[in-house]
Amino acid sequence: MNKQGFIEANRVRLAYVQWGTGVPTIVCAHGLTDAALCWTRTALALVERGHCVLAFDARGHGYSAAPGIGYDAATFAADLRALLAALPIERPLLIGHSMGAHTVTLLGADAGLTRGIVLEDPPWRDAERLFSAEQLALWKEQQRHTNTLTIEEIIAAGADEAAGWNELEIQTWAESGRLAQPEVLDWIHNTYPIDWRGAVQQLAVPTLLITADPARGAIVDAEQAAEARQLNTLLQLAHIPGAGHSIRRDNFAAYLAALDGFSALLGETQ
DSSP: OEEEEEEEETTEEEEEEEESSSSOSEEEEOOTTOOGGGGHHHHHHHHHTTOOEEEEOOTTSTTSOOOSSOOSHHHHHHHHHHHHHHTTOOSOEEEEETHHHHHHHHHTTOTTTOSEEEEESOOOOOGGGOOOHHHHHHHHHHHHHHTTSOHHHHHHHTTTTTTTOOHHHHHHHHHHHHHOOGGGGHHHHHHOSOOHHHHHHTOOSOEEEEEOOGGGTOSOOHHHHHHHHHHOTTEEEEEOTTOOSSHHHHOHHHHHHHHHHHHHHHOSOO
16 A cells, blocks of 8 residues: 655655655655656565655656756755655655666765665766767657557567566556656756766765666666775665666566665664
8 A cells, every 4th residue: 555645845746655654764766757656666565674665756757747947956856855854754765766866866965864875776977978969859759759658558669678577667667657758858968967976975874876787778887886985985885787777677686685785784773
């Protein structure tokens, strides 16, 4: 069972989903064109471990409002900060994937706001790996087309990407992709280049960086992970071989084991 609701945060109406009872101890931030429901499988497993979990739809995603502005990293971080204050939720563990990982990284500099963060393959692309305006325009056009498709058509079109995923992961990924507005892709143009090194240096709470295989589409490579560890001793590493950018979808058992290890290290009282 889950509870769904809306909250006004940073002048935008954000949708959220909560699993478990009480005040959430874990808050999850999704990746670009995903949504809160993409955390369902992970949240259910964490509830079994005694946690209360909340995930939210970033602006322009899922059932949240889609204003004409604000698709950039700083605004997304401000949205999450405002959501935590409005609910309110005190010092949760923040978990983020891709775009959401960068969002929680920006909040990880504030030890009064969170007790720790988990980064699932954050979007740490250096200058030579950025995208052209033509690529972004094409992706927005593809997203407009995705908005017209049925869930079944999206699943069929993404069969290669979702190969081996759990059925629940596939369904929630397709539902979220259909709801995402094309404007959310402006986040890429408005956010890059990312000063991920500076952001890592500013981290003030225990942090788990989960990486996978660039050969399968993961972003963070071994060299970047090692550099991040050198930049901040609060950062711990967990590498999951054989997985791509969607690490928890590609190897859920290994991903969950990494979360369990970090939660044990972090503890509920920090």
